[in-house]
Amino acid sequence: MSQTILYARVSTKDQNLDHQLTQAEAAGHKVDEVVADHGISGITTHLCGRPEGKRLYDKLRRGDVLVVRWVDRLGRNYQDVTDTIRDFMRRGVVIRTVINNMTFDGATSDPTQMAVRDALIGFMAATAQAQAEAIKEAQKAGIEASKANPAKYRGKKPSYNRETLLQVQSMLSEGQRPSWIASATGLTRQTVLRIKADPVAAHAAVDRWR
Structure with missing residues (x-):
């Protein structure tokens, strides 16, 4: 069976x-x-x-x-x-x-x-590999940006952690709609759109609040 x-x-x-x-x-x-x-x-x-x-x-x-x-x-x-x-x-x-x-x-x-x-x-x-490489580069850029400005104001704490951020990026790369991603992850649609627009800043925010 x-x-x-x-x-x-x-x-x-x-x-x-x-x-x-x-x-x-x-x-x-x-x-x-x-x-x-x-x-x-x-x-x-x-x-x-x-x-x-x-x-x-x-x-x-x-x-x-x-x-x-x-x-x-x-x-x-x-x-x-x-x-x-x-x-x-x-x-x-x-x-x-x-x-x-x-x-x-x-x-x-x-x-x-x-x-x-x-x-x-x-x-x-090929898309899966490219997506992984893009996420890795965004993480690296976010870490470097955080190191370059260690005393900079941390800003508002993000409503997502690293795992949720990676999940959002994965879904975006697969072509999922921001509204659907928001529903699946519990984030607002506007937050998903901000991550989509500037993933480097999103990773930097997570790093600042580790």
């Missing part, structure tokens, strides 16, 4: 897995089991190198469905993400994303459909 497994990943101890399951269920996925890695970076650690990622490979069988919020949960490295998705497809596993409602499987043998599918996988994997 086939099963539907949600794989979730959080990279800091402050992050919470609940919203990933809630989003999946709201999108219509009937999740049989959640497999999750905590405190794991998607940039430096490939899926097969994570404790629960390894277990995921052992659990999934032909006909099973693997649900992820987006491909960045599998990894933030282009080669790793594309290799992982293609490996699962060869095993007969169907991969579905909550955001954008994408489905990847190996059922088709039509070369044109295969080419389109593989191109889309590559694009999404």
Whole structure:
């Protein structure tokens, strides 16, 4: 009997897995089991190198469905993400994303459909890596700005922490509407728009209030 497994990943101890399951269920996925890695970076650690990622490979069988919020949960490295998705497809596993409602499987043998599918996988994997690199640069710039002005007035404390800020940036890079992001994160739409307009300043504000 086939099963539907949600794989979730959080990279800091402050992050919470609940919203990933809630989003999946709201999108219509009937999740049989959640497999999750905590405190794991998607940039430096490939899926097969994570404790629960390894277990995921052992659990999934032909006909099973693997649900992820987006491909960045599998990894933030282009080669790793594309290799992982293609490996699962060869095993007969169907991969579905909550955001954008994408489905990847190996059922088709039509070369044109295969080419389109593989191109889309590559694009999404490249976007995940580019997004991670952009966030890293914004963090670095924010830290440097904070160091350059250590005595500067801290300003109003931001209504978000680092984890929420990264979540907002991730959703923005995936094309989600500011109003939807605000609802999902508990922030105001105006706050989301400010983060979108100046992510460096947003990271600097978090650094000042660490």
